[in-house]
Amino acid sequence: MRYESLRSIYYIALKDMKTYYLKPPAISxxxxxxxxxILAFYLRNQQNFGDLVPGLIAMTxxxxxxxxxxxxxxxxxxLGSLERLLLAPVTLPSVLLGKILGGAIFGLMxxxxxxxxxxxxxxxxxxxxxxxxxxxxxxxxxxxxLGALICVLVREIFEAQTLANLPRFLMVFLSGVFTPVSSLxxxxxxxxxxxxxxxxxxxxxxxxxxxxxxxxxxxILVLIVFIPALILPATKLLARxxx
Amino acid sequence: xxxxxxxxxxxxCYDGLAAVDGIDFAVEEGExxxxxxxxxxxKTTTIRLLTGLSKPxxxxxxxxxxxxxxxxxxxxxxxxxxxxxxxxxxxxxxLENLVFMGQLYGVPSGERRAxxxxxxxxxxxxxxxxxxxxxYSRGMKRALTIAAALVHRPRLLFLDEPTVGLDVVAARNLxxxxxxxxxxxxxxxxxxxxxxxxDMLCSRIALLVKGKVIATNTPVRLKxxxxxxxxLEVSFRQPSPQAGEELGKRLPGTVVMTINERIRVYGxxxxxxxxxxxxxxxxxxxxxxxxxxxxxxxxxxxVKLTGLSPLVMAAExxxx
Numbered sequence: 001m002r003y004e005s006l007r008s009i010y011y012i013a014l015k016d017m018k019t020y021y022l023k024p025p026a027i028s029x030x031x032x033x034x035x036x037x038i039l040a041f042y043l044r045n046q047q048n049f050g051d052l053v054p055g056l057i058a059m060t061x062x063x064x065x066x067x068x069x070x071x072x073x074x075x076x077x078x079l080g081s082l083e084r085l086l087l088a089p090v091t092l093p094s095v096l097l098g099k100i101l102g103g104a105i106f107g108l109m110x111x112x113x114x115x116x117x118x119x120x121x122x123x124x125x126x127x128x129x130x131x132x133x134x135x136x137x138x139x140x141x142x143x144x145x146l147g148a149l150i151c152v153l154v155r156e157i158f159e160a161q162t163l164a165n166l167p168r169f170l171m172v173f174l175s176g177v178f179t180p181v182s183s184l185x186x187x188x189x190x191x192x193x194x195x196x197x198x199x200x201x202x203x204x205x206x207x208x209x210x211x212x213x214x215x216x217x218x219x220i221l222v223l224i225v226f227i228p229a230l231i232l233p234a235t236k237l238l239a240r241x242x243x
Numbered sequence: 244x245x246x247x248x249x250x251x252x253x254x255x256c257y258d259g260l261a262a263v264d265g266i267d268f269a270v271e272e273g274e275x276x277x278x279x280x281x282x283x284x285x286k287t288t289t290i291r292l293l294t295g296l297s298k299p300x301x302x303x304x305x306x307x308x309x310x311x312x313x314x315x316x317x318x319x320x321x322x323x324x325x326x327x328x329x330x331x332x333x334x335x336x337x338l339e340n341l342v343f344m345g346q347l348y349g350v351p352s353g354e355r356r357a358x359x360x361x362x363x364x365x366x367x368x369x370x371x372x373x374x375x376x377x378x379y380s381r382g383m384k385r386a387l388t389i390a391a392a393l394v395h396r397p398r399l400l401f402l403d404e405p406t407v408g409l410d411v412v413a414a415r416n417l418x419x420x421x422x423x424x425x426x427x428x429x430x431x432x433x434x435x436x437x438x439x440x441x442d443m444l445c446s447r448i449a450l451l452v453k454g455k456v457i458a459t460n461t462p463v464r465l466k467x468x469x470x471x472x473x474x475l476e477v478s479f480r481q482p483s484p485q486a487g488e489e490l491g492k493r494l495p496g497t498v499v500m501t502i503n504e505r506i507r508v509y510g511x512x513x514x515x516x517x518x519x520x521x522x523x524x525x526x527x528x529x530x531x532x533x534x535x536x537x538x539x540x541x542x543x544x545x546v547k548l549t550g551l552s553p554l555v556m557a558a559e560x561x562x563x
Contacts (some may be wrong), residue, residue, distance in 0.1 A: 004349065011346040019334040080330040084391075087294055087326070088347040089319040242296055 008090040012098025013105060016072045021106055023075070025157050029067035031110055034060040038114065041178075053118045054204035055177035058197055060114045061139050062168060065107035069147025070160035072099045077155050077241075086242065093235050096148060100231065103144035111136060128207045131216055135203030138223040142196055145230035152237045171197035176205075181213060196226045245272040247399050247430045248293065252302035255288050262288040264454035265302060270432055270447075275425050277445030278434040281551065285454040286434035287327060290403050293432075294324050307399055320348070322399040323392030327407060329384040333377035337368050337387050340376055341394055348395035362390040366420075382413035389417070393424075400424060402433045406440060418444055442541040452549045465544040474537040475513065477520050478505045480530040486523070493519050500552060507537070509546060 020026060038056050042049050076082035085095045119127060146167065151160045174188055175181070175197035181189055192198045203219035206212040212219070248270035255263040263285040270276040278286050291297040293306055295315035304311045309318040331340045341359035350358055363369040366386040371379065379387065385405070392400060402421070406414040421444055425431055435441050441448050442462050449459040458465060479486060487501035490508065497511040508516050517534065524531050537543070546552065 007349070008347060011343065015332070015335070015343050018339070019332055079333075080326065080328050081332060083296060083326065084330050085347070086296060087319070087324045088344070089316050089349070090347055091316070243298055 004089070005091060005094045008088075008094045009098040009101055012085065012090075012095060013101040016099065016102030017105060020068070020071045020075065020102075023071045025161060026068050026071045026106065029070070029161055030064040030106065033067075034063045034110070034114070050122050050124060051210075052178065053122065053124065054208050054210065055201050057111060057115055057118070057136075057204050058139070058175070058200040059172055059177050060111045061107055061136060061200060062143050062171060062197055064110040065103045065140055065144040066147035066150070066164045066168060067161070068103040068106040069099065069144055069151050070157050070164060072102050073148060073151035074155065074157040074160045077152075078157075083242075092239055092242070093231075096231065096235055096238055100141060100144045100148050103147055104140040107140045107144060108136070111140070124208060126209050128209070131207035132204065134220050135200060135207055135216070135223070138220060138227060139196075139200040139203075142200075142223055142226045142230065145227055145234060146196070149230050149234040149237070152234055152241070171195045174198075176201040176213075196223060199223050246270065246305075247272050248276075248304065248306050248432065250289075250293075250302070250304045253289070253292060253299055253304055254301040255285075255292055255297060256300045261300075261454050263292065263299075266451070266454070266456045268449050268456055268459050270430060272430055273425065273428060274446035275421065275431040275433055275444050277441040277448040278432065278451055279436070279438065279441045279445075279448050279545070280434075280451035281436055284436075284451040286436075286451055287403055288454075289451070290324070290401050290432070290434060294322070294401055295319060320395070321397055322401060323395065323397035324401045325389050325392045325403060325405055327403040329381075329388040331376045331384070331387055331391060334375060336373045336375055337363060337379070338372040340387060341391055344391045344394045350395055358394060362393060366390045382409050385409055385413065385417070389420070397429065399430045399432065402431060404434055404436070406435070406437065414440075438541045438545060448541075450545065450548055452551065458548050462541055465548070466539045466541055468544050468547060474507060474509045474539070474543060475516055475520070476505050476507050476533075476535045476537050478532045479524065480532045483527065483529055486527075486529075490520065490523055493523065498546065500546075509543065 034056070037059065041052055041056065073082070082095065086092060115132070118124060147164060150164045150167070154160050154163060174184065174192045175195050176192065177197070181192045181198060184192060199219040199222045202212045202214060203216055203223070206216045206219070246269045250266060250268050252265050252267060253263055254261060254265050266289065278289060280286050288297065292299050293304055293311060295311060295318070306318045307321050309315065311318065332343070335343065338359055341362060342355050345355035345358060360369065360372070363372050366389070368383060368386060368390070371383065376384065376387065385408070389405065405421070406417055409417065418440065421431055421433070433444065445462060447459065447461050448465060450457040450465070458468070482504065487499055487506045490506060491497070491499035494508060494511055494516060497516065498509040500507045508520070513536070520534065521531065
């Protein structure tokens with residue numbers, strides 16, 4: 001990728017951080033929602049809460065990134081600011097990658113805070129930081145790209161948040177966030193392995209020293225493969241708007 | 244003279260309907276080229292095609308020597324665009340917005356802030372440089388949007404309906420600025436549906452109606468095309484809402500229009516037209532307040548060349 005494109009991606013992500021990180025939809029869906037769920041589970045079952053931490057970290061990655069994409073893409077689609085970016089010498093894939101990076105950094109900040117608090121509060125010090133980062137970084141980009149794909153289908157933020165809830169909740173209930181995938185009916189187990197969050201949960205679980213369903217290298221590889229698989233259709237759909 | 248824009252057979256269809264229909268024109272370096280037409284004529288679509296926001300269905304164009312189909316990124320580095328909507332970022336200050344645009348256009352980091360501040364001073368926004376864009380007045384927003392298009396010192400500036408929504412003073416200031424940019428060597432491609440604005444600013448004008456370029460020439464020559472048709476303007480002391488329609492029936496072969504309670508009669512023999520108006524006034528017992536012979540205006544040329552009423556231009560976007 002050329003330097004000019006990398007520079008544009010960086011500045012767009014930076015601008016989005018300045019512009020949108022405190023927007024109410026980003027705060028409500030990206031911060032309040034996952035934190036409320038975590039607190040609810042903590043209050044309900046404090047003794048075994050440590051077992052839920054990997055799933056809840058994965059859920060935070062999912063909600064924080066997808067919520068931010070709805071803000072950074074749909075705000076600009078509605079106001080015409082996305083067109084302004086495209087009037088500059090910036091390619092459409094660079095604009096989209098800038099948006100995805102902005103969402104991923106927001107997700108990283110929220111997820112880091114949740115992880116840090118969990119580790120300190122529960123004393124989960126036997127954690128493999130390298131495994132955790134290798135799982136979280138592609139996951140953040142992946143779910144940010146998923147958010148982008150959903151957002152380019154609609155124009156308004158509320159439409160994007162509503163549409164995003166379908167894959168979000170499907171993954172939260174089937175990807176092992178609260179109950180292990182192995183406890184699901186066989187048909188749903190098969191389906192769970194099509195969902196990217198399953199690999200995030202599995203990778204984070206292994207990073208915290210628990211047994212995984214597949215080798216962590218496979219988790220990371222699958223997560224990496226999902227990134228372009230989501231970015232490419234998102235780029236094509238966005239390009240269609242400017243055909 | 245160098246051609247800055249060359250357009251050949253440019254066409255854009257949406258659902259089989261041509262928004263821009265095989266247009267040809269060229270813009271020369273250093274001129275203010277007006278693209279004049281009513282709302283929906285295809286002006287904005289043409290700008291979107293020339294600036295790479297849309298892809299043509301057929302035809303070709305070169306902007307600053309670059310083919311828009313294959314080299315649009317190179318062209319984008321050298322032109323600036325002011326869209327019809329002032330779509331800078333509400334959450335950023337005026338200064339931050341301009342610095343961000345400088346970042347996107349690759350203005351060297353050491354120069355960005357100075358360039359942004361220079362533009363803020365030029366546009367009279369320096370005192371409000373740290374205020375959020377959302378807090379600016381409509382005129383200030385328009386000014387900042389234009390400043391943003393100039394941050395990389397473009398050779399060519401696309402202005403899409405730049406004065407729409409501005410008050411009289413802001414619109415006048417903006418027109419002065421456009422003239423200044425031209426004097427400094429910037430070529431300006433201006434779309435407008437304000438006939439007077441086009442007449443005042445443009446070196447040459449292309450008349451666009453229903454996606455087709457009807458005529459391209461200097462304002463003087465376009466007006467010359469209407470010169471053979473005499474035009475009279477009459478006003479009555481008493482309100483006479485039916486007068487235009489009734490006079491139209493009595494004056495076959497002429498075009499009669501009522502504009503702001505004044506009746507304009509285009510064409511016909513002047514003496515006959517005058518006699519008909521006076522006899523109509525006597526019959527209706529209404530007093531003629533004034534009768535003027537009109538010099539041909541761009542509006543007259545527009546009427547003659549397009550067959551449309553000038554009210555089409557004003558009415559659809561509220562006029563000015």
